[in-house]
Structure formats: C-alpha cells, structure tokens
Amino acid sequence: MIEAFVLVVVKPGTEEKVYNALAGEKHIKEIYRVYGEYDIILRVEVENIGELDRFHDEILRRISNIEMTETLIASSYRG
Amino acid sequence: MIEAFVLVVVKPGTEEKVYNALAGEKHIKEIYRVYGEYDIILRVEVENIGELDRFHDEILRRISNIEMTETLIASSYRG
Amino acid sequence: MIEAFVLVVVKPGTEEKVYNALAGEKHIKEIYRVYGEYDIILRVEVENIGELDRFHDEILRRISNIEMTETLIASSYRG
Amino acid sequence: MIEAFVLVVVKPGTEEKVYNALAGEKHIKEIYRVYGEYDIILRVEVENIGELDRFHDEILRRISNIEMTETLIASSYRG
Amino acid sequence: MIEAFVLVVVKPGTEEKVYNALAGEKHIKEIYRVYGEYDIILRVEVENIGELDRFHDEILRRISNIEMTETLIASSYRG
Amino acid sequence: MIEAFVLVVVKPGTEEKVYNALAGEKHIKEIYRVYGEYDIILRVEVENIGELDRFHDEILRRISNIEMTETLIASSYRG
Amino acid sequence: MIEAFVLVVVKPGTEEKVYNALAGEKHIKEIYRVYGEYDIILRVEVENIGELDRFHDEILRRISNIEMTETLIASSYRG
Amino acid sequence: MIEAFVLVVVKPGTEEKVYNALAGEKHIKEIYRVYGEYDIILRVEVENIGELDRFHDEILRRISNIEMTETLIASSYRG
Numbered sequence: 348m349i350e351a352f353v354l355v356v357v358k359p360g361t362e363e364k365v366y367n368a369l370a371g372e373k374h375i376k377e378i379y380r381v382y383g384e385y386d387i388i389l390r391v392e393v394e395n396i397g398e399l400d401r402f403h404d405e406i407l408r409r410i411s412n413i414e415m416t417e418t419l420i421a422s423s424y425r426g
Numbered sequence: 427m428i429e430a431f432v433l434v435v436v437k438p439g440t441e442e443k444v445y446n447a448l449a450g451e452k453h454i455k456e457i458y459r460v461y462g463e464y465d466i467i468l469r470v471e472v473e474n475i476g477e478l479d480r481f482h483d484e485i486l487r488r489i490s491n492i493e494m495t496e497t498l499i500a501s502s503y504r505g
Numbered sequence: 506m507i508e509a510f511v512l513v514v515v516k517p518g519t520e521e522k523v524y525n526a527l528a529g530e531k532h533i534k535e536i537y538r539v540y541g542e543y544d545i546i547l548r549v550e551v552e553n554i555g556e557l558d559r560f561h562d563e564i565l566r567r568i569s570n571i572e573m574t575e576t577l578i579a580s581s582y583r584g
Numbered sequence: 585m586i587e588a589f590v591l592v593v594v595k596p597g598t599e600e601k602v603y604n605a606l607a608g609e610k611h612i613k614e615i616y617r618v619y620g621e622y623d624i625i626l627r628v629e630v631e632n633i634g635e636l637d638r639f640h641d642e643i644l645r646r647i648s649n650i651e652m653t654e655t656l657i658a659s660s661y662r663g
Numbered sequence: 664m665i666e667a668f669v670l671v672v673v674k675p676g677t678e679e680k681v682y683n684a685l686a687g688e689k690h691i692k693e694i695y696r697v698y699g700e701y702d703i704i705l706r707v708e709v710e711n712i713g714e715l716d717r718f719h720d721e722i723l724r725r726i727s728n729i730e731m732t733e734t735l736i737a738s739s740y741r742g
Numbered sequence: 743m744i745e746a747f748v749l750v751v752v753k754p755g756t757e758e759k760v761y762n763a764l765a766g767e768k769h770i771k772e773i774y775r776v777y778g779e780y781d782i783i784l785r786v787e788v789e790n791i792g793e794l795d796r797f798h799d800e801i802l803r804r805i806s807n808i809e810m811t812e813t814l815i816a817s818s819y820r821g
Numbered sequence: 822m823i824e825a826f827v828l829v830v831v832k833p834g835t836e837e838k839v840y841n842a843l844a845g846e847k848h849i850k851e852i853y854r855v856y857g858e859y860d861i862i863l864r865v866e867v868e869n870i871g872e873l874d875r876f877h878d879e880i881l882r883r884i885s886n887i888e889m890t891e892t893l894i895a896s897s898y899r900g
Numbered sequence: 901m902i903e904a905f906v907l908v909v910v911k912p913g914t915e916e917k918v919y920n921a922l923a924g925e926k927h928i929k930e931i932y933r934v935y936g937e938y939d940i941i942l943r944v945e946v947e948n949i950g951e952l953d954r955f956h957d958e959i960l961r962r963i964s965n966i967e968m969t970e971t972l973i974a975s976s977y978r979g
Contacts, residue, residue: 351539378583382498383498388579422540422873439726463654479580498622500625517877562597571596572596657712693977696976699858699971701972774824777895814858
C-alpha cells in the first residue's frame with residue numbers, strides 16, 4: 348500500500364466547493380482546508396503506483412477549479 | 427479576532443483593476459499594490475477562521491483576474 | 506483547538522534523524538517522511554495560536570538540521 | 585518616500601527572537617509574526633531607494649538568524 | 664528614472680510570439696528569450712513608479728499569452 | 743549537440759494524456775511520468791539552441807494541457 | 822524496482838565537486854550537471870522505498886555542499 | 901558565444917558587499933542590485949558552456965555570502 352499527501356491549489360474563491368467535491372472520493376482518507384501556499388491537503392491511500400496514476404487521471408480530472416496538485420509519497424509513518 | 431495578510435497574484439495587466447475592485451471590500455483594512463513575486467498585499471481582519479473561509483469563498487470569488495492568493499495568519503503584531 | 510500541518514525541509518541526508526527526533530514531541534499527532542519538495546510532514550494540534558508560537562520557538566529550535574518549515578493552519582476537516 | 589514590505593524567513597525556532605530584535609529598528613513601521621511560507625512581515629518606510637539599500641546592508645546584517653528576505657516595493661496604497 | 668527587470672513566464676509554446684510582440688514596446692530597452700524558470704527577461708526604463716504601473720496596466724495587458732510577470736526594481740548598476 | 747531536461751507541469755488530471763501525446767515527438771529521447779512538484783520529465787536532444795527554440799515553439803504548442811515547462815540545459819553527463 | 826529523479830541544488834561554486842563526488846555512487850544510473858533552478862539531476866534506481874530512504878540517509882549525507890534535494894518518483898517510462 | 905543571466909540570492913545584509921565583489925569579475929558584462937525574490941542580477945558572456953561551468957566553479961566559489969544562483973541561458977536578444 349502507498350500512502351501519499353496531495354497538496355492542492357484551487358482557483359481563488361472555490362476552496363469550499365472543491366473541498367466538498369473531493370470529500371466523498373475513493374482513496375481520500377482525510378481532507379483538510381488550510382491557509383498558506385496550498386489550499387487543501389489530502390491524505391490518500393492506494394494499492395500501488397498504478398492506482399495513484401488512476402487517482403489523478405480519473406478523480407482529479409472530474410473536479411473543476413483545481414489549478415495545481417503536488418503529490419508527496421510517504422515512506423514512513425508514526426501516529 | 428484574526429489578522430491575516432493575503433498575498434495576491436493577478437493576471438498580468440489587471441493589477442490596477444483588481445486593486446480597485448478589492449479596495450472597498452469588507453474585512454480589508456489596507457491594500458497595497460506592490461512589485462515583486464506578488465502584485466497586491468491585503469491586510470485583513472476577521473472575527474474567526476470561519477469568517478476567513480467566507481472572505482475567500484464569497485469576496486475573492488466575485489472578483490475576476492485573481493490567479494493566486496496565499497494567506498498568512500498573524501500571531502503577533504507591533505506597530 | 507488549532508490543527509495545523511508543518512511541512513519540513515531538512516539538511517539532505519538527515520531525514521531519518523530529524524524524523525526520529527520529532528517523533529516523540531508533544532503536540533505532534535502524526536509524522537510522515539515523504540518524497541518531493543518537502544521531507545517531513547507533521548500534523549500538529551495546539552490549544553491556540555500562542556501555543557503554536559511556542560511549539561515553533563521551543564520544540565523546533567531544539568532539533569538540529571531543520572532547514573525550513575512552512576505551517577498551514579487548517580480551518581476544516583473531514584476524515 | 586518609498587513604502588515596502590519585507591517578507592522574512594528565519595532559521596526555524598528563532599521566530600520570536602528575530603521578531604523581538606527587529607521590533608525596535610528604525611524605518612520599520614509595523615512588524616507581524618505570521619504562519620505560512622514566510623515567518624515575519626515588515627512594513628518599512630524609507631526616503632528613497634538608497635535608504636532602502638542601507639536598511640538592508642546595515643540593519644538586517646546586524647540581526648542573526650534571518651535566512652531570506654524578499655522586499656516588495658509598493659506603488660499605491662489605500663487604508 | 665527607475666530601471667527594472669521583468670521576468671516573464673508565458674504559455675508553453677508561445678515564447679517566440681510573445682517575444683516578438685514585446686520587442687517593439689516603449690520602455691523596453693532590452694529583451695532576451697531565456698531557458699529556465701522564466702521564458703523572457705525584459706530590461707525596462709521608466710520615469711517613476713507611476714509609469715511602471717502604467718507599463719504593466721497598459722502594455723502587458725494588450726499582449727496575449729503572458730502568464731506571470733515578476734518585476735525587480737534595480738537600485739544600483741555597473742556595466 | 744545540446745542535451746536538456748524539460749520539467750513539465752500539466753493541468754491536474756491530464757497527466758496520462760499529455761504523457762502519451764509527448765511520447766512520440768521528435769527530439770524527446772526519454773519521457774517519465776513523475777510525482778512531486780512536476781508531473782512529467784523529458785530528456786531532449788537538439789542540434790543547437792535554435793532547434794531548442796523550435797522544439798518549444800512548434801512541438802509544445804501543439805499539445806494541450808501543458809501549463810508550465812522549465813528547461814534545464816545540461817553541460818556534462820555521466821552514465 | 823523504483824525509478825526516481827533527484828533534483829539537486831548545491832552551494833554555489835561547488836557544482837563540479839559535488840558532480841564528481843556523486844558520479845561513482847551506487848544506485849545512480851545517470852548524472853547531469855544542468856543550468857537553471859537546479860544544478861544537478863540524478864536518475865536513481867532502487868529496489869524499494871526503504872532503499873530510497875537509505876540512499877538519502879547514507880549516500881547523500883556523506884557528500885558535502887548539497888543544499889537541497891527534491892526527489893520525484895516515476896510511475897511510467899518510455900525511451 | 902553564450903549570453904546568460906545569473907539571478908543571485910545573497911545572505912541578508914551582504915547585498916552591497918557581494919555586489920562590489922562581483923563587479924570587477926571577468927565575463928560579467930553588467931551587474932544590477934535589485935529588490936524582489938533575487939538580490940543581484942548578472943549578465944554574463946562566455947565562449948561556450950565549458951566556460952560557463954568554469955565561471956561558476958572558479959569565480960562564484962571565491963565570493964562569500966552567495967546563497968543561491970539560478971542561471972538562465974539566452975537564445976535570442978533584441979536591444
């Protein structure tokens with residue numbers, strides 16, 4: 348399993364709309380609306396890197412007003 | 427009360443237009459047109475973080491030609 | 506309560522060391538080592554913005570090899 | 585007169601120290617500690633661009649732990 | 664007189680077109696097409712900061728495919 | 743001969759589409775889909791800098807959904 | 822197997838030295854000295870993400886003058 | 901002949917010192933002290949890319965307080 352963070356920048360003024368559109372999507376375990384260089388942070392879990400490709404190709408494409416995403420793949424975790 | 431700076435990048439050539447459109451808006455205490463990585467700096471005062479969300483969702487959405495905003499929440503101030 | 510993400514860049518080659526040093530710290534609820542523009546992502550919970558100041562001033566100062574941090578304060582969350 | 589914003593990044597953990605060191609300096613009209621890509625925002629007033637040069641060369645050099653500054657010169661203002 | 668550099672990013676594939684469109688414009692003393700984070704560098708001379716505002720508002724607005732400009736005002740020069 | 747890397751950012755969700763569109767193009771020796779600040783990395787070989795200009799002006803312009811490219815010209819190589 | 826690009830920024834003036842120090846290292850399949858936002862590009866092959874961690878922790882730590890690395894994990898490749 | 905711009909970031913407070921140290925160097929045709937994301941802009945002329953390598957390896961290494969350089973190679977010019 349691959350765990351990744353997706354840092355999302357949206358069109359100014361669409362933060363809430365994109366946040367709500369993303370909230371129900373498969374593979375998204377947590378979603379935060381944040382202030383700073385990015386607008387939304389997703390924590391995503393996928394089976395493998397091919398599924399991460401499809402997450403971007405299929406899910407992110409369907410949602411309007413996302414201007415940029417930057418995906419950080421995690422190698423270790425402690426909670 | 428939350429005090430924040432919003433660093434704004436606009437579509438090239440629309441600096442004056444966006445500056446004028448923002449100038450009368452609620453919650454904006456000061457507005458500067460600047461040169462460098464950003465085009466406009468706003469100093470904003472809101473009651474709480476929910477109001478900061480609404481400032482972005484409602485006010486910034488209505489104004490065209492804003493390409494990017496980056497909001498820095500202040501924790502201390504000295505004048 | 507304030508929830509925030511701290512995106513951390515460390516001196517190249519000290520990723521594991523900094524990750525381990527941060528792992529036990531107060532206020533850090535989750536810590537991820539990641540690949541991309543940042544090296545470590547922290548999810549932090551503090552009571553208020555003064556405590557967020559102290560988290561930076563006291564905890565991050567004690568830990569060597571942190572080169573940059575960028576803190577994103579969250580306004581909403583869905584898990 | 586020239587009005588400028590100086591966006592400051594400091595060594596992680598020295599935010600309060602640098603904020604206090606800057607607070608009394610000449611030409612600094614306002615100083616904010618902030619969260620995001622930058623750590624401190626200064627609003628500076630100088631007579632001309634030569635004085636802005638000296639502000640950087642003399643004042644900022646004396647203060648430790650400043651890692652980066654980015655100065656944005658303002659052309660218009662509304663309060 | 665104010666001397667400034669304008670670092671320009673254009674829509675990918677329109678570099679030559681924007682370069683040619685800018686080449687004859689008033690206030691632009693030199694223009695370079697470059698490779699790296701930016702696509703075009705302009706050296707601009709204006710009488711004062713109001714004229715720099717108008718350069719952006721009037722000239723850059725008329726030219727399509729400019730996605731971002733970052734203007735660096737010079738304080739000293741040696742050739 | 744000039745060897746260069748082109749770091750490409752695409753419209754979110756079009757990664758696969760752009761990757762496939764680029765894959766057959768002249769001058770592109772290798773193409774990688776990647777995760778992080780950029781979405782696709784191209785290794786390009788051209789005869790001279792004029793041909794690099796034409797690669798951008800002609801080939802990249804024809805392909806939709808490319809939002810940004812950053813070209814790094816190589817001076818040395820070891821395999 | 823994981824294929825990754827490591828974009829490297831070095832202390833100005835040490836480009837050649839770091840390039841030579843990296844050239845013989847295990848896991849580095851190709852190394853380019855480049856001009857632009859980054860100074861060196863590495864193409865790296867590792868067995869899994871744990872080995873990518875060790876590549877950073879062990880190899881990059883031993884080499885002086887590396888100021889920043891940004892690692893992009895590849896999901897697809899065409900040559 | 902290769903024409904290039906070198907965008908330079910220096911340690912805060914050393915702008916004038918680095919500017920003066922660079923001013924007499926071979927290959928530097930023009931040098932500007934600027935305000936914004938970068939502190940100094942150099943226009944450099946070299947015979948070929950090997951000489952550009954040596955300019956970085958030999959000249960920039962000798963000068964203290966340079967924190968980052970980003971070199972943009974020009975392909976066309978109009979004055």
